[in-house]
Amino acid sequence: MKKQWLIIPLILLATNINAQDAVGGVEEDGTATNEIVTTEEVATNEMGTTEGVATNEMVVDVATTNVSATNMYVETVGYTITNGDTIYASPLARFEVQGLDEQSGLQEILVSVDGGEYATYKQPISFTKEGKHSLSYQFIDKVGNISYSETFSIDVDATPARVLEIVLDPTAYHAAGTIYVGPYTDISFKAYDDMTGVAFIEYKTSDMEEMSHYAETTTFAALGYTNTSLLRLEYKVTDMVSNVSPVKSQIIMVDATAPVVNVFAKAVEIEEVRYISSRDTIFVEASDSETKIANIMYALNDNDFLNYDAQIGINIRESGEYTVRAKAVDMVGNESEEVSYTVSVDMVAPTGDVAFVGEAKSDEYEALTPTEVTEEPATEEEPATEEVVAPVATPETVVAPEVPAGTEVDVVTE
Numbered sequence: 001m002k003k004q005w006l007i008i009p010l011i012l013l014a015t016n017i018n019a020q021d022a023v024g025g026v027e028e029d030g031t032a033t034n035e036i037v038t039t040e041e042v043a044t045n046e047m048g049t050t051e052g053v054a055t056n057e058m059v060v061d062v063a064t065t066n067v068s069a070t071n072m073y074v075e076t077v078g079y080t081i082t083n084g085d086t087i088y089a090s091p092l093a094r095f096e097v098q099g100l101d102e103q104s105g106l107q108e109i110l111v112s113v114d115g116g117e118y119a120t121y122k123q124p125i126s127f128t129k130e131g132k133h134s135l136s137y138q139f140i141d142k143v144g145n146i147s148y149s150e151t152f153s154i155d156v157d158a159t160p161a162r163v164l165e166i167v168l169d170p171t172a173y174h175a176a177g178t179i180y181v182g183p184y185t186d187i188s189f190k191a192y193d194d195m196t197g198v199a200f201i202e203y204k205t206s207d208m209e210e211m212s213h214y215a216e217t218t219t220f221a222a223l224g225y226t227n228t229s230l231l232r233l234e235y236k237v238t239d240m241v242s243n244v245s246p247v248k249s250q251i252i253m254v255d256a257t258a259p260v261v262n263v264f265a266k267a268v269e270i271e272e273v274r275y276i277s278s279r280d281t282i283f284v285e286a287s288d289s290e291t292k293i294a295n296i297m298y299a300l301n302d303n304d305f306l307n308y309d310a311q312i313g314i315n316i317r318e319s320g321e322y323t324v325r326a327k328a329v330d331m332v333g334n335e336s337e338e339v340s341y342t343v344s345v346d347m348v349a350p351t352g353d354v355a356f357v358g359e360a361k362s363d364e365y366e367a368l369t370p371t372e373v374t375e376e377p378a379t380e381e382e383p384a385t386e387e388v389v390a391p392v393a394t395p396e397t398v399v400a401p402e403v404p405a406g407t408e409v410d411v412v413t414e
């Protein structure tokens, strides 16, 4: 007597049916070594035990079990994947056992779950607890022949990806629970799944209606945020057997506004020329309405920009006309326009003369009081500073009156 047993768990049947369809799905660049096969229609259940069971099983042949977010390739996933001889399944996967007897006919299928007692198979079997499971089965025909038992193993992945993070480059500026980014900050995601790997990440901003597959690094500007705006970014990750993480969300402020810069000094303006002395400091102030100032820079005339130190300011020790150029960068990298400020450094002290007042009738004369009209000699040293750009003139040249007050001087006649 010759008996043929056809033992075909449906999940394996699906692999064979669709193996050819999968070939075209391989990426040309070779990074996607894995293939996905979807089964639109479940093979007919000859046992007639399916009662509207929506079995939509997919088989993915994975080379490695862990797929990082950087080489994702899958757009949809099912409830199982195979990796070599191992079948990974989500708790939603259902396993059907089919048998065929060509002579007397199949009487019964016996199944044993996780090494338990054999019992009559009635309906597809699923495994809810994470970890290794086994499913053994035997067939009995109508005249009492019993097949050898077969067993296959299933690893159940019931856990969504363990890691899911937004990666912002440059690193965001955090303040008061909000994170601030620039419009050209790079957005990417990091995810990791322990057992079956990450299939795909989806995200949406508050202005997007639906979640979109994350495919590659993008920017807020690319998502339409070129102006300063507040948004919520939502994202989730799906593993290779359809376990979906909870949706995470983050409020993000896109700061697209550059700082405002102002240059000033205690100057005297005469006929549209600003004059300062060599002892006057030029200051730069900058403010940012969204974040903070990260850096202020200044340049004298055509020189290169230097970092501005608010404690020191800008001190020019040589006479002449100077143009200070200044700009500032905020915490998310927005750079202001350049602001220019032109000054004339006046280092020449006034001079004075003495002249008679009234007629020269006596030997008496009045001296114009030179102490009031001449520049005071510097009484204290200028603070030593590294910010001095112009070379320091040899000890400050103050033209002090040669004639102390009260001293007799020669009469000048003109």
Ligand SMILES: [Ca+2]
Binding pocket: 157, 158, 159, 160, 161, 193, 194, 195, 196, 197, 239, 240, 243
């Ligand atoms: Ca998982």
Ligand SMILES: [Ca+2]
Binding pocket: 255, 256, 257, 258, 259, 288, 289, 290, 291, 330, 334
């Ligand atoms: Ca700003």
